[in-house]
Amino acid sequence: MRLSKLILFCWSISLATAYAQKSPNVVYILCDDLGYGDVQFLNKERGKIPTPHIDQLAQQSMTFTDAHSGSSVCTPTRYGVLTGRYAWRSELQAGVLLGGKEFSPLIDQDRLTVPSLLARANYHSAAIGKWHLGFHFVDENGDSLSVKNKNFSSGVPMGTRVPDGPITRGFDYYYGFHHAASMSTLIENDKVVAEVAPVEMLDLLSKRACTYITERAQSTEPFFLYLALNSPHSPIVPSAKWQGKSGVGSYGDYVMQTDDVLGQVMDALAKNGLDENTLVIFTSDNGCSYPAANGKKLVNEYGHYPSAQFRGYKSDIWEGGHRVPFIVRWTGTIKAGTVNTQTICATNLMATCAEITGLKIPDDAGEDSYSMWPLLIGKKVKSTAPIVSHSINGMFSIRDGKWKLELCPGSGGWSNPTDAAAQKKDLPEIQLYNILADEGEQHNVYQENPAVVAKLTKKLMKIIDDGRSTPGSRRSNDVPIDVYKKGLTENTTEKH
Known part of the structure; x- marks a missing residue:
């Protein structure tokens, strides 16, 4: 009898251990307009901005040198990350979400997202930072408020509600702002709670992320933290502490401050004993914005090449537009200090999370998401999908x-x-x-x-x-796709 109880006890412990190994916390850090060449580890000869925390993370991780965001601008990339579906299958056929009618949520409410998938494995999910996937600001009467304003300090009054924001798209908690033109508006869950200056935003996001990690460390349930930074996107506003630090102008200072945020998050994980059971992904939504970063001065005066050896920048179809840093750490599971040259895409997050947690993606979701798990654990993969x-x-x-x-x-x-x-x-x-x-x-x-x-x-x-690139039944795109864009040669989105 005692032997049977002992066997049962050991079996239950092994199951619990297996579950823990399959269900790590997931921290996804998405920088805004950080170029491939802005990371010194990836651009040793022509990268002039110090990025010590990113470089240290790379030493502890697997770094993908052929990773792509799926789009060369932010809204479509964010859609792909959270849905596992290319954004050009949606109504957004070019550009980004701006204001007015375009503020309608791009992610349909009934579409599976990464947080709603992980909820099936008892994950608590938080989105902290830039959303830029559409939501409405409404007043106390339920009437929409417009934030269509090119002034970066524009916002809406405190108490304004957000009835269709991140917490209606799978997240349990939200703290952040919509996009750069509304950055003075700080939202918590579904309500505007504060007015802030753009220069304050990055520190606020960092502190809230670290607090969230500390809070969730007390729970037995895993968590998913989607930390979407506002930097180094314009307005380029490094805090006083970082001004003049890089020797590469204000853009270099802002990149260094962004690097420091990563360091703070990694410290929070370590202090709370979460290193060995947390999957950390560090990446960017697209390449560096040449006009916003004053790319001509970066190259000619400082000798810094934000796209490294690649052609193009944010907005472009060339590599510099969508080839991004992509660093993945899971201490004790992913071999440290490794480099992977396989081609991957940001849409792969959903399928990767599904395989790690043992969840199944339904046929009508994650249409363009492939699991990176075999690559992460060092399996030889002959080739990846187009x-x-x-x-x-x-x-x-x-x-x-x-x-x-x-x-x-x-x-x-x-x-x-x-x-x-x-x-x-x-x-x-x-x-x-x-x-x-x-x-x-x-x-x-x-x-x-x-x-x-x-x-x-x-x-x-x-x-x-086919409405998908993964195996499965044929799906429909939301709108007809004009592949060659015969009637469109220039996008009216302001350079930023």
């Missing part, structure tokens, strides 16, 4: 192995030549690059490789028409 990227003007590219096909004549964004300028120069309407041999996308080899162009075009069209 990745589709999207520029601010809605231009498409598909990456499959060494080949990248871009269905536009220019940058697809703000960089020169823009698509309109490229058309005036009679540049080819498509671009094909061997990315492994030509990381800077300098040699368009579409004419020499018509079979590759045809093959990639066919793959892209199938991914679009």
Whole structure:
């Protein structure tokens, strides 16, 4: 009898241990406009901004050097991260959410999100920081309030409600703001609770994230923290403590302050004994904003290249627009100090969380999400699925192995030549690059490789028409997809 009880006890302990191993806390840190080359570890020769905490995290983690955000601007990337679905399948075919009618939530209320998936495994979920996926501000009478204002200090009155924000899209708790033009409005859950200056926001988000970690450390249930920073996006407002620290101007100072936020979060995990059971992902929503960061001065005066060896910046279909830092740590589970060169996409978060927790994604969710778990534990994967990227003007590219096909004549964004300028120069309407041999996308080899162009075009069209890139039943896109954007060569979104 005693032996049976002992066996039963040991069995229950082993099950509990297995569950703990499969259900780590998840901390997803999403920087805003942090370029691949802004991380010194990834840009040792031409990166001039010190990033000690990011570099230290890389030493403890697996770093993906061929990771992509799925879009070269923020709203679509955030949609993809939280839904596992490319944003161009939604109503948003170009640009980002701004104001007025465009403030309607982009994520349908009945769509599965990462937090609503993890809730099935008893996770508590918090979103702290920038949302930029649409919600309405309403007054006490339920009437909508507009924040369509280019002034970065604009906001809405305290007490204003947010009836369709993050806590209606799977999160248990929210603390943050919508986007840069409403950054003086600080929201907690579904109500505006404070008015703040933009320079205060990053510190507020950092402190609230660390407090949340400390609070959740007291619970036996796992948590998911989606920490979406406002930096180093414009307005570039490093706090007084960080001004002049980098020697690379205010942008460099802001990147250093962003790096310090990571350090604070990692310290909070360590102090609460959560290192070994927390999956940490550090990444960015797109490349550096050349106009906002004063990229010309960064390069010419400071010798800092925010896109490293890659061509383009935020907004562009070229690599600098959507190739991002992507560092993953799970102490004791993921081998420290490793580099992975496989191609991955930010949409993979949902499937990865599902595999780690033993959850199943329904057929109508996560249509473009592949699990990274085999890669994270060091399994040899022959190849990964093709990745589709999207520029601010809605231009498409598909990456499959060494080949990248871009269905536009220019940058697809703000960089020169823009698509309109490229058309005036009679540049080819498509671009094909061997990315492994030509990381800077300098040699368009579409004419020499018509079979590759045809093959990639066919793959892209199938991914679009099937409503998914993962195995499963055919799904519908929310709107018809105009692949070549014949009527659109320039996006009116202000450069920021």
